[in-house]
Amino acid sequence: MNISDTKKAASKHKYRPEIDGLRTIAVVAVLIYHAKFLLNEQLFLQGGYLGVDIFFVISGYLITTILIRGLQGKTFSYKNFYDRRLRRLLPALLVVITASFPFAYMLLLPDAFKEFASSTLASVFFVSNIFFLSQDSYVAEPSLFKPLLHTWSLAIEEQFYIVFPIILAVVLRLVKTRLTIILVVLTIMSFGLSVYQTQADPDSSFFLLPFRFWELGIGAILASVLVSKGRNI
Numbered sequence: 402m403n404i405s406d407t408k409k410a411a412s413k414h415k416y417r418p419e420i421d422g423l424r425t426i427a428v429v430a431v432l433i434y435h436a437k438f439l440l441n442e443q444l445f446l447q448g449g450y451l452g453v454d455i456f457f458v459i460s461g462y463l464i465t466t467i468l469i470r471g472l473q474g475k476t477f478s479y480k481n482f483y484d485r486r487l488r489r490l491l492p493a494l495l496v497v498i499t500a501s502f503p504f505a506y507m508l509l510l511p512d513a514f515k516e517f518a519s520s521t522l523a524s525v526f527f528v529s530n531i532f533f534l535s536q537d538s539y540v541a542e543p544s545l546f547k548p549l550l551h552t553w554s555l556a557i558e559e560q561f562y563i564v565f566p567i568i569l570a571v572v573l574r575l576v577k578t579r580l581t582i583i584l585v586v587l588t589i590m591s592f593g594l595s596v597y598q599t600q601a602d603p604d605s606s607f608f609l610l611p612f613r614f615w616e617l618g619i620g621a622i623l624a625s626v627l628v629s630k631g632r633n634i
Contacts, residue, residue: 426455430455434450457616460561461620463624465620468569477566486562494552495525516547519532520549521549524549527555529553529556534604588618594611595612
């Protein structure tokens with residue numbers, strides 16, 4: 402299977418303007434939440450952080466659709482899949498890091514700048530969620546001085562991209578007809594772990610993939626159901 406085969410497979414997926422609309426709503430909600438706009442002396446859109454959850458569901462849906470179509474049609478290549486993900490994510494990330502460096506150098510104190518430099522490496526290798534877990538809580542005031550804190554969600558997505566294709570390939574090979582059921586079980590398990598961990602250790606529940614998988618899993622379930630019904634998605 403070559404790159405042209407993969408491109409042909411990807412071209413079968415029709416453009417979904419409503420998904421881009423949901424993405425826009427999610428991003429705007431997160432931006433408004435972090436901007437801390439006041440309306441009648443109350444924070445406007447206090448639940449805007451839920452935009453990240455919406456984004457995870459969308460990501461799980463789209464990636465699962467691509468993977469199932471490719472694996473079932475025998476056009477899937479791990480090399481090409483990961484190459485496309487890196488080409489999609491790394492350029493924008495590197496632009497953000499490069500643009501942030503001079504401002505961080507001018508505005509941050511020495512210790513904070515050293516932490517920023519460490520966070521750039523963690524972001525490039527998509528482990529910034531683990532890095533920031535070792536720092537202050539996401540909502541703590543010192544977190545306002547971490548320019549790359551937002552890359553935690555990007556790290557979770559990339560870790561999902563690494564693990565999930567392997568899980569999906571094994572399931573489709575061994576128990577193809579039970580894919581949706583297995584996804585439901587994994588999603589429920591992750592949700593249960595998330596509920597427990599939110600009480601035991603809220604920061605790890607926020608930052609780590611096992612406790613966030615259920616959001617991506619919801620999207621994966623939707624994709625699996627639609628593909629099983631022969632829907633052109």
